[in-house]
Amino acid sequence: MSDTRRTPPTLGVGPDVSTRTSNADARAGVMGEPGVGGRFGRFGGRYVPESLVPACVELESAFRLAWSDPSFHAELDGILHSYGGRPTPVTECARLSAQIGVRLLLKREDLTHTGSHKLNNVVGQALLARRMGKQRLVAETGAGQHGVASATAAALFGMTCTVYMGEVDVERQALNVFRMELLGAEVRPVGSGSRTLKDAVNEALRDWVATVADTHYCLGSVMGPHPYPWMVRELQRVVGDEAREQCRVLLDGKDPDIVVACVGGGSNAAGTFAGFADTDAELVGVEAAGGSAVGNGIPGVLHGMASLLLQDEAGQILEAESISAGLDYPGIGPEHAYLADIGRARYEHAGDDEVLAAFQLLARTEGIIPAFESAHALAWVVREAGRAIPHGSTVLVTLSGRGDKDVAQARELLR
Amino acid sequence: MTEPRAAQRSTGSTGTGEQGAGDITQEMRGVGPTAMGRGHVPPAGRSVGPLERVLRLRRDAGRKLVVPYVTAGVVDGWLDVVRAVVAAGADAVEVGLPFSDPIMDGPTIQQASLVALQRGMTPAMGVAELARADVGVPIVVMTYYNLVFRSGERRFARTLAASGVAGAIVPDLPLEESEGWRAEAGAAGVDDVLLVAPSTPDDRIRRICEACRGFVYGVGVMGVTGERAQLADSARQVARRVRAVTDLPVCVGVGITTPEQAADVCQDADGVVVGSALVRRLLDGGGPDAAAELVAGIREALD
Numbered sequence: 005m006s007d008t009r010r011t012p013p014t015l016g017v018g019p020d021v022s023t024r025t026s027n028a029d030a031r032a033g034v035m036g037e038p039g040v041g042g043r044f045g046r047f048g049g050r051y052v053p054e055s056l057v058p059a060c061v062e063l064e065s066a067f068r069l070a071w072s073d074p075s076f077h078a079e080l081d082g083i084l085h086s087y088g089g090r091p092t093p094v095t096e097c098a099r100l101s102a103q104i105g106v107r108l109l110l111k112r113e114d115l116t117h118t119g120s121h122k123l124n125n126v127v128g129q130a131l132l133a134r135r136m137g138k139q140r141l142v143a144e145t146g147a148g149q150h151g152v153a154s155a156t157a158a159a160l161f162g163m164t165c166t167v168y169m170g171e172v173d174v175e176r177q178a179l180n181v182f183r184m185e186l187l188g189a190e191v192r193p194v195g196s197g198s199r200t201l202k203d204a205v206n207e208a209l210r211d212w213v214a215t216v217a218d219t220h221y222c223l224g225s226v227m228g229p230h231p232y233p234w235m236v237r238e239l240q241r242v243v244g245d246e247a248r249e250q251c252r253v254l255l256d257g258k259d260p261d262i263v264v265a266c267v268g269g270g271s272n273a274a275g276t277f278a279g280f281a282d283t284d285a286e287l288v289g290v291e292a293a294g295g296s297a298v299g300n301g302i303p304g305v306l307h308g309m310a311s312l313l314l315q316d317e318a319g320q321i322l323e324a325e326s327i328s329a330g331l332d333y334p335g336i337g338p339e340h341a342y343l344a345d346i347g348r349a350r351y352e353h354a355g356d357d358e359v360l361a362a363f364q365l366l367a368r369t370e371g372i373i374p375a376f377e378s379a380h381a382l383a384w385v386v387r388e389a390g391r392a393i394p395h396g397s398t399v400l401v402t403l404s405g406r407g408d409k410d411v412a413q414a415r416e417l418l419r
Numbered sequence: 420m421t422e423p424r425a426a427q428r429s430t431g432s433t434g435t436g437e438q439g440a441g442d443i444t445q446e447m448r449g450v451g452p453t454a455m456g457r458g459h460v461p462p463a464g465r466s467v468g469p470l471e472r473v474l475r476l477r478r479d480a481g482r483k484l485v486v487p488y489v490t491a492g493v494v495d496g497w498l499d500v501v502r503a504v505v506a507a508g509a510d511a512v513e514v515g516l517p518f519s520d521p522i523m524d525g526p527t528i529q530q531a532s533l534v535a536l537q538r539g540m541t542p543a544m545g546v547a548e549l550a551r552a553d554v555g556v557p558i559v560v561m562t563y564y565n566l567v568f569r570s571g572e573r574r575f576a577r578t579l580a581a582s583g584v585a586g587a588i589v590p591d592l593p594l595e596e597s598e599g600w601r602a603e604a605g606a607a608g609v610d611d612v613l614l615v616a617p618s619t620p621d622d623r624i625r626r627i628c629e630a631c632r633g634f635v636y637g638v639g640v641m642g643v644t645g646e647r648a649q650l651a652d653s654a655r656q657v658a659r660r661v662r663a664v665t666d667l668p669v670c671v672g673v674g675i676t677t678p679e680q681a682a683d684v685c686q687d688a689d690g691v692v693v694g695s696a697l698v699r700r701l702l703d704g705g706g707p708d709a710a711a712e713l714v715a716g717i718r719e720a721l722d
Contacts, residue, residue, distance in 0.1 A: 041595060049596055051564055053523045054627075055616035055641055057593050196529055197519065209522045214642035216618065305565045305591070306520060318541045319569030320519040 034348050035237070035274075035281040035339070042230020045345050047338035050229040052308045056209075059216045060308075064231040066136050071238060076131065083127050087160070088117045090124075090242065094250040094400070100369040104389035107398040109260065110372070111247040113272060113405060120375065120405030121243055121272045122153035126222055128239035130157040133220035140219040141165045144208040146173055146201035146268065147330035147377065148180025149405055150224030155189035157222075165189040168207040170200040173329040180409050198323035200332045201268070205307050225269025226337035229308030233337050237274040243402060244279020251400060259283040260400040262393060266380040267291050267351065268331035270340045272404035277349060285400075287349035289340060290384040292359075295324030297336035298344045298351035311338040327356045327417065328376035330405075354383035360417055362386050363407060375405035376413075468610040470511060470557040470585035470633040474668040474690075477510055483721035484634070484690025485681075486670055487697050487714050488513040488561065490531040491548070492540025494701050498552045503707030504697070505556050508718030513588065513692060514549065516542045516562035523590040525645030527695040530702055542566045543578075550582035557585035559612060559633065564592045564600075572600045576607035586610040586633040594627050601630060612636050615661050617653035628665035635661050637688060640674040645695045647674040650683050658688035678720035685721055693717060 042048045042064075050060055070076040084090040092115045097108040113121035126143075133141060141158050143165065145151030151167040158165035167189050174181055174193045184191050197203040205228075212221040226233045226240070251260055263280045265273035267289035277287045291298065301312030306321055314322040314334035324334045336351075343349035354362075359376060362383035367373045374382060381401045385393065393399060407414070474484055487504040489497055491514050501512050517532035517540055524532065542562065549558055560579060567575045567589060579587060587609050592600060594613065604611040610633030615624050618641060628635055639654035640647065654671050661669045671684045672692025681691045693713070700709040 050593070051591050051596055052593060053590050053616070053638075054593050054614040055618055055638060057595075057616075058618045058620060058623075196533075202520065206520050206522050210525070210643045213523070214640075216641065303568075305568050307522075308591075310568075313565075315565070315569065317569075318543070319566040320536065321565070 033282050034343070034346070035278045038230065038234050038339070042234060044233070044339045044342035046303070047310045047341040048230060048233060049310050049338075050308060051305045051310065052229045053213060055213045056216060056229070059212070060229050060231070062136065063132070063235075066132050067231055067235045070132055070135060080128055080131055084124060084242065088123050088127065089115060091246045091250075092116055094247060094254060095370075095372075096254070097370050100366065103369060104386055105395040106385070106389045106393050107396075108385065109251065109254065109398065109400045111243060111276065111400060111402040113243060114372070114374065114378070114403050118149070118153045118156050119408065120149040120153065121240060121275065121402070122150045122224060122405075123156065124242055124275070125224065125236050125239045125271060126150070126153040126157040129220065129222045130161050130163065133163065133222070134161060136220065138218055138220040139163055140215065141222045142208050142211045142215070142219050143167050143222045143224060144201065144204035145169050145224065146204065146332055147328065147375070148173065148177040148184065148409060149330060149375070151189070151191070152180055152183050152187070154222050154224070155184040155187035158189060159187050166211065167191050168194050168204040168211070170194045170198070170204050172199045173201065173204070173332075176413055177329055177409055179412065200323070200329065202321065202324070202334055209307065225271040226274040226339060227269040227307060227309055227311070227335065233309065233339055236271050237278055237339060240271050240275025241278035243272060243275040244277060246279070247276060247400060247402070248279040248283070255398060259285045261397040262286045262288060262399045264288045264290060264381045264385055264399060265402040266331065266377045266404060267336060267340060268295070268333045268377065269335070270337040272402050274337060274339060276402040277343070281348065287343070288384070289349055289351045290380045291336070291351055291353045292324065292326035292328055292331035292380060293353040293355040294326045295331050295333055296351070296353040297334065298341065299353055301336065306335055309335075309338045311335050312341045312344075327359065327413070328380065330375070330377040331380060352384050354380040354387070358383040358387060360414065363410070363414060372403070373407035373411070374403055375407050376410045378402070378404045379407070466605055466632075468585055468608050468632060470559060470610040471667070473557050474510060474634050478668045478689045482510070483685045484510040484668060484670055485714060485717050485721065486511045486513055486559070486672070486690060486692045487710070488515060488672075488692060488694030489701075489710070490515040490517055490528065490535050490698055491545035492517065492535035492538050493531045493698065494706070496707070498548060499707045500701065500710045501552065501554055503711040504714040505554055507711040507714040509556055509714055510690065511557040511559055511585070512554065513559045513561050513694070514545065516545045516560055516566060518563040518566055521563060523643055525643040525695060527646070527699050527702065528644050531698045534702070542570065546578055546582045546584065549584060558583065559586035559588060560584050561588040561590070564589050567592075567600060572603040576600070576603040576609050579609050580607040584609060586612050588612045588614070588636060590614060594623070594630060597630070605632070614638055615657060617641050617657050621660065621664070624660055625664045628661065628667060631667060634668040634670050634689070635665060636692065637661055637669050637671040638673050639671045639684065642673065644673050646676040646699065650674070650680040654684045655687040658684060662687065678716040681717045682720040691717065
């Protein structure tokens with residue numbers, strides 16, 4: 005380590021590491037360790053060019069070692085507490101609950117530093133990169149939240165950071181581009197394909213093929229080749245683990261009836277679901293109607309993973325369509341595809357109009373402006389309250405991010 | 420994909436006459452072990468298809484191998500480009516079936532893939548056109564795994580075989596994920612070409628070469644396909660490391676742009692794959708002659 009690198013203070017004030025799920029425990033149940041080769045049933049795997057296989061193997065080893073190392077957890081939890089603002093609260097939505105007739109609780113990832121759950125993942129990956137001796141992060145971003153989080157972690161650890169972002173997203177999330185640049189990252193617009201998240205992932209992978217010796221690919225969701233879907237879920241499970249304990253305090257030891265989260269690749273949903281997988285809570289992921297990989301997808305292989313993908317007859321990947329740049333992805337994390345397969349979670353969708361309405365509704369009733377992505381989860385709850393969600397139910401929604409980044413776009417859409 | 424009707428191909432043997440789908444060349448039909456050259460007889464029980472037979476024979480005769488790459492459908496008359504590069508001295512031709520998200524490809528082949536898709540090219544069309552072509556050297560199809568998976572591994576392999584395609588390269592299907600596909604390709608008589616990268620450890624190179632058929636594709640540089648001003652040091656190194664563990668032909672691709680670079684890498688490699696440099700000529704408006712000129716220059720530098 006160079007002297008110029010800043011080592012964040014380690015406070016060790018996070019959850020007791022001894023209570024964490026060990027690999028052996030995890031294997032026993034749903035959302036434990038994946039099978040051989042990173043399989044979740046028929047999904048997952050490691051479909052990468054040969055050039056990247058050794059790097060994926062190295063990352064898997066580094067993660068296994070770190071994840072069983074109490075000092076790694078202590079440092080990670082310390083940073084997420086003293087720097088990231090964890091634990092985030094669970095908020096009762098009294099007025100909105102009264103309006104829709106279900107008891108609505110929000111897990112407030114919007115209050116995490118940088119404004120979304122993405123920080124949980126990038127701090128963990130940056131620590132791993134440092135352990136592997138890698139000085140540069142490359143990341144893809146859709147809405148810009150993961151890019152901002154990656155740029156933030158790079159600044160915190162004294163690393164360089166390159167963020168790939170589709171040209172369409174650069175335009176609709178201009179403020180986040182400037183944020184990343186303020187944080188010292190280089191943002192490279194991607195002009196190929198649909199010029200959105202899918203293409204940003206392609207370009208980040210291409211960068212990584214050429215730079216893997218000194219670069220860590222800081223993938224932002226529970227997707228990509230093994231070990232990413234598993235590793236990112238584990239790094240995000242803090243969301244679900246906290247929420248479960250917080251709900252039990254609020255609900256007299258009970259769990260919510262339904263746990264809801266939005267799904268693009270699905271990292272906030274995976275982290276949330278991981279905390280409730282062994283409870284009786286119903287798990288619901290909400291995709292963008294124009295990017296509904298579970299609803300309309302077909303098994304296939306993209307970006308290193310077998311999963312459900314929007315594709316044509318020949319296997320060409322189709323473009324997702326959503327007002328939310330973060331959900332504009334034609335696939336879904338392989339574990340979500342598996343949870344859908346086995347029926348442990350179900351996947352619904354919300355359309356742009358109802359999302360925009362939910363975005364405004366939460367702002368007016370609770371004084372919280374949600375990210376467009378998170379508003380998908382809310383939109384489904386608002387639509388289904390009294391229908392799929394019986395009146396009187398208790399529903400936990402993970403509010404994955406705050407809506408500041410979407411305010412300019414909302415103004416245009418509402419004009 | 421639809422399966423064109425074609426002659427059944429005998430498989431699983433290195434000897435006895437091959438009944439010819441495509442009737443490629445005399446070389447591809449029945450080349451017995453005695454014709455394979457000293458020390459280059461494949462181990463007993465190892466099935467070898469026409470791609471490997473032809474390339475071994477030519478390599479053992481002292482010839483360096485030139486394998487140009489053309490994206491199917493990139494221009495009208497792309498098959499004329501294939502024929503022209505064969506006439507200019509290609510030993511096999513790699514034909515790319517365009518995919519929407521080609522992560523191993525740099526800007527030139529990305530652009531070619533996009534153009535071909537916009538022109539309406541599909542995997543089924545590309546293979547069907549190859550089935551009607553009489554090219555004269557083995558054809559190796561290169562595509563990404565989703566197109567294979569979507570079609571079904573068995574169906575894809577059989578369609579290739581029935582169309583006279585001799586080999587396949589699926590760059591996003593590494594050793595651990597390719598067992599099923601390799602079995603289907605082998606059963607259909609299609610040689611599955613695997614890649615070795617500069618980052619591949621030696622013990623892994625050995626395992627890849629044991630599973631590989633046709634030739635070993637040495638990735639010349641850590642990076643995606645594209646032209647490079649300089650030949651990377653890794654290009655010759657990867658060739659040497661592969662040759663140390665196998666007698667399969669070793670062709671190096673990715674970053675081989677000029678005849679000089681080809682000659683340089685062939686001090687250690689058995690041959691070269693040249694893609695972006697050729698495809699750029701097509702994208703710039705050049706036709707079969709422009710592609711043939713490049714290949715002839717490389718041929719000359721290697722002979």
